[in-house]
Amino acid sequence: MNCSPLGIPPSQALALFIMDTLILFSFLFLLLCATAAEPCSIAMCGKNKVPIRFPFRQQGKQSRNCRYPGFDLGCGSQNTVYLKLPYSGEFYVRDIKYLDQQISLYDPSGCLPKRLLSLNLSASPFVAVFIQNYTFLNCPTQITTSRFNAIDCLSNSTSSILATSSARLANKMASSSCRIITVLLIPVSWRTKDDEELTAALDADIQLTWNAPQCGNCEEQGGIRRKGRGLQVFRVISLCIALPALSGAIGITVFAYFQDRFNPSRRNPYPMQLNNGTAEVLPQPVLVVTGLDESTIESYEKIVLGESWRIPGPNDSTSPICLSEYLSQDIIRCIPKCKHSFHAECIDEWLRMNSMCPVCQKSPAAEDASSRNDPV
Structure with missing residues (x-):
């Protein structure tokens, strides 16, 4: 019989090689599962004090498994955290209240009313906490008094841009020398009364919220949820346990097969033994079902x-x-x-x-x- 350099038959050497390969594969697979199951960390953008965690994720720093779709945040210059809305561009993040599910945004260029004129949240997971109808007017500068707050970043030396939630004031000013630019539903920090004939600078932060995922209960208990449904997590864990176990079973089966096949002393060519002229049938293996029907x-x-x-x-x-x-x-x-x-x-x-x-x-x-x- 030819032997390998290790002094064992080639068939057994092959069986040992297959078994070792399966064990190595199982170890690497378990290591991959352990890495994938690591808890989601909290990220910070430099010295910025806004913590970034589920359902948000800092792009390039946290795993995609640690965020909900549409909740990607970037880290810009001067340690600024920004959120990019699909149709409205980038906004800087002032604060995130995870328990209340609210995020505060402001304009990087310092002219939030201009961004409000084209704000579109339809393709994002966010909605405004409060919304209200505002009328934007273009008025000659000479008729603007100290009673009205003009939007400075939209106004110039000859025209003042005003915004008011009072339809009565808007109609009164439009009947004089002002021109109505547009009437929009815009997010506001708080609602004003319709009968208050005042204008607003609209420079307060945009307050947005989200309906999914619902993290309020988890936040009250001080927990941090990881993205993914519970059943999916259960399936991943089951796969991480079952696949290495199956690989080990295959390796043991292959090794036992080659041991029995190429070891003459273990081979029994007679499946039935004669005892006093009576054929004795060897007992069949019993299949064990581990689960329930x-x-x-x-x-x-x-x-x-x-x-x-x-x-x-x-x-x-x-x-x-x-x-x-x-x-x-x-x-x-x-x-x-x-x-x-x-x-x-x-x-x-x-x-x-x-x-x-x-x-x-x-x-x-x-x-x-x-x-x-x-x-x-």
Whole structure:
């Protein structure tokens, strides 16, 4: 028999090489999974005191997994944080209130009213906190008195640009020597009364908010959410565990195959042994199913959460599998006996692969069987 330089048959050397390759691949895959699962960090733009974290991300510094689409922020010159709106260009960020889900913006060139005339938020995830109709007027400078606040960055030596939320004042001035430029719904820091015949400089920061994602509950608990649905995270974790385990099983199987195939002392050409003239059939391997069948899973109680978000049994407000908050109208499945509850889609997929409760590691199927066998 020919041997390799290591002193073992070539077949066994090949099996060891395949097994080592699969182990190395599994290690690299687990390392990649661990890197992908690193928590999202908080970024700062130089000495700027605005923290950048989920749902926002600093471009070029934080992972794309740590932001929500449309929430990319840039770090400009002089440590300025800026947000680029699809149809309206760049605005500097003054502040971000994560708990209230509000962001304050101002114009880099210092003429915010000019930007308001062409502001378009339709392709962004943001909406104005307050909006109000304003009439913009072009008036001769000589009729502008100290009573009115002109928009300096739009005015010149002969014309003054005014803005007012009072339709009555706008009509009164238009009937004299002023000309109405446009009437727009614009974001404002606070609403004014329609009967206040005043003009505004409109130089306060733009206050915007967002409806998705909803991070208020997470912020109240001091947490920082990572982008991605709970079920997707669960699938990634399952894949990171299952693929290396499968690779290891294949390697062991290949090694055992070559061991048995090329070791004559282990080969048995007779699948049946004769004992006193009677043929004895060797026992067949038993297939073990680790998960539960669909009928058993569907037999477990399902409930729809109401407005109170009250979860029955020994549970808290967060799903142990996907780590997401329970919300109103979520579908919850409760495991019998231990009464631990989970999102239905999360626990269903878990029980198809594992018959144990993820929290207490008890088998609901075994408990059900024991309860059926107990005498009444």
